[in-house]
Amino acid sequence: MAAIRLLLSLLTGLCAYYFYSQETLSAGGLDYLVLNHVGGSGRFGPFQGDMAAVTSSMTVNFLSYVQLTVSAMTMLQESQGSIIVISSLSGRIGAPFTLSYSAAKFALEGFYSSLRRELRLREISLSVTVAVLGYIDTDNALKIIGDKITMQANPKEECAREVVRAGVLRHREVIYPYWSLKPLLLLKEWMPGLMERMLDKFLILENIL
């Protein structure tokens, strides 16, 4: 069995691109493109009209994902490979105090769900898996929102296993933790106001405003 050729984007956007273009293009071939870098979306707090944060979040959390995908597309088509995109509940349901991040994650959902449909219509065998993640206990997440919400963080090791599993099985999406997030997604269009008010109860406003 051939070795699996994998690219993980774990750095900020531009670094990831540099790393990719220098090292991987010359290695020849790619089976999995895992897009997971984050940055530039400003602090978790009220939106103060900071356009630099909006632009930066779009560049790092959306445009660089698309750029990496474009660069890898030929190799992924050759290997009938897979794209795995790390999104968030904030990419499905608007999230207060993190507008730039939410907008970029929504943009990812739009781009990659459109791409998945288009690839199928063009009969190109390349899978696109979107990972809709809740609150995960990475150092970064704990630092940024640990004291600002009352939710329990979920283990990153189990999260990573679920994401890898869904990507390998070429599932259209993976939701983690499933039983916390799926009901919210199912009800989102049915009773948006009620659902947002439920979610608002997890926020510790005195630590945010």
Next chain:
Amino acid sequence: MAAIRLLLSLLTGLCAYYFYSQETLSAGGLDYLVLNHVGGSGRFGPFQGDMAAVTSSMTVNFLSYVQLTVSAMTMLQESQGSIIVISSLSGRIGAPFTLSYSAAKFALEGFYSSLRRELRLREISLSVTVAVLGYIDTDNALKIIGDKITMQANPKEECAREVVRAGVLRHREVIYPYWSLKPLLLLKEWMPGLMERMLDKFLILENIL
């Protein structure tokens, strides 16, 4: 009753901003900000990795909306005004052959639904109405996709009335045409694959690929 002070963004992003900053700021006050300009998202066809189209669509169809909102925010808070954002079914359900447009519309949905929640939590009385529109018989839409889908276009006059009505009533969203789109939105998270296949049947692939 005071005159209603209204700003419609009907031009491309940068022009809209110029128009706004020169004329309206000096007029003093604003009750309604209607964001409706479009451009730069490339042709309706297979995605060829054109990063310029992605960046341009994000700039015109997303970032300039946010910039206009930021510029108008103080006046809108003073008047307890309303923001009306024109989105699309392509901002809720990924759309093949128009990836850049879909991504920008998704980003709008993310930003403005997050903003609405945040304004409520900050107890700022400013309404945000998102208009989810289907296929409308504007000259632009007919020209771009008229020969590429089998759907019937809906009258722009009725569409405009519905959008204005929802904005004035400070509704969170308006869906037009309601009975065509609402079932798709309700089922989106319940059976995404089936729903996308239903939508795919409206595409005239030989006119696209």
